Amino acid sequence: MDVATTANLLQVLRDPTGVPSHPLIFQVLMVFTWIPHIVFVNLTLGSALLALVAFNRRNHPDWARLSEAMTKVAKVGVSLLVVLGVAPLLFTQTIYDPQWYASNVLSAAWVIGFIFTLIIGYLAWFTFYFKNHGEHAPNWAGWLGGFGLVMFLLDGFIMHVLAFQGLLPDQWASWFAPGGQVDMSGTGIHAWQAGRFGFYLAMSATVFGAFLMAYADYFAPRADRPAPYRAFVHQLGARVALAGALAQLGLLALWLLQVPASLGLWAHPMSWLLILYLGVLVALFWRLRASMTGAGYLVLALTVGMAALVAIFREVVRMAYLAPFSYDALDYKVIWDYPTFVMFLLTLLGVGGLMGGFIITTAYKAGRVSGVYEADVVVSRLATGSLASTIVWVVAFIGTGIWIWLRNN
Ligand code: HEM
Structure with missing residues (x-):
């Protein structure tokens, strides 16, 4: 579809009753409510993976204890990421309704499947949680936990596809009717970006590594979390975070390379601010890589700050993709x-x-x-x-x- 027709389509697909207050309010709320969502996504994916790795080493008491603790973190994390996903979903639907709904309809089977895979994955994780106690926990529980994590990853991928497909409105018609034949199945995954999705996975390692360091510091007053265990967790956290921040830098470069050069994102100050911030995190985690205590709350706060930059960067990316079609969320019709x-x-x-x-x-x-x-x-x-x-x-x-x-x- 040509640019003018696509621009027209986007306007027609907007809600004719408009929005009830200034669109900037919705845009700001959308960006900022997405931060807690992605932080809990990161925490869940990181803790679930570590719970499984530690489960396989559960004949050592430190790993067994860590596996149990991280299974609980992931259990709580899923419930919070779901609840905290609702707010940005409402705001996205309000100012980017043409993009969100078109993308959802084009991959409708995956959207419906998302709900079932999330429920099944969570049930599997809960079973793992009930069975994961000490070194004698059965092996099959670990397989169920692994299945749960795969489902969470699949759901994250579906979220990514929905967000990304919405940015390519000039391709919707060809996805809907490939070769002129209408495809109503909704089973297609039409577009995704390895750099962008991989970046969120790497971000999980960074945020979760910082969380582990804060976890180790937080339990300092408790006698049932002995100092050697806390030191072991703290150091592990610093190393995981270092690997995550390094991977984020590489995947951010890949993400930017996969965005059409004409959108000019390489030259955008937000891209460089994010690169700089990640560089500072790499340097910090490098310094802390052998540390056994301290700075946990600080690094956790810094990674939440990084998530805030990522949230703004995502919006910059969205605006850049939609600008050629003259779509600007800020000119949405307002009926106060x-x-x-x-x-x-x-x-x-x-x-x-x-x-x-x-x-x-x-x-x-x-x-x-x-x-x-x-x-x-x-x-x-x-x-x-x-x-x-x-x-x-x-x-x-x-x-x-x-x-x-x-x-x-
Ligand atoms: C295990 C489950 C989930 C995972 C792993 C996950 C992960 C993600 C990821 C990685 C993104 C970023 C996609 C991108 O920018 O390319 C995202 C965006 C988003 N997620 Fe989730 N998510 C999950 C569940 C949910 C749920 C249940 C909701 C709603 C209740 C939700 C609401 C959102 C919203 C609104 C966005 C932003 C969409 C946009 O701006 O276009 N997520 N999620």
């Missing part, structure tokens, strides 16, 4: 809906902030105590606040609905 917008912001800050703050603070404090944890004043105030804000939210949400319904009747 102030009450919805205010309700959304209050929900995010009130319920999200308080509830999120309560859960994170409780988990952080409780995990550092062996045995029963007694909540302190801060935690109990946060608990009361989050409960109160949830009640206010439910009343306001249902009340507004009833009020509008009564007004219209």
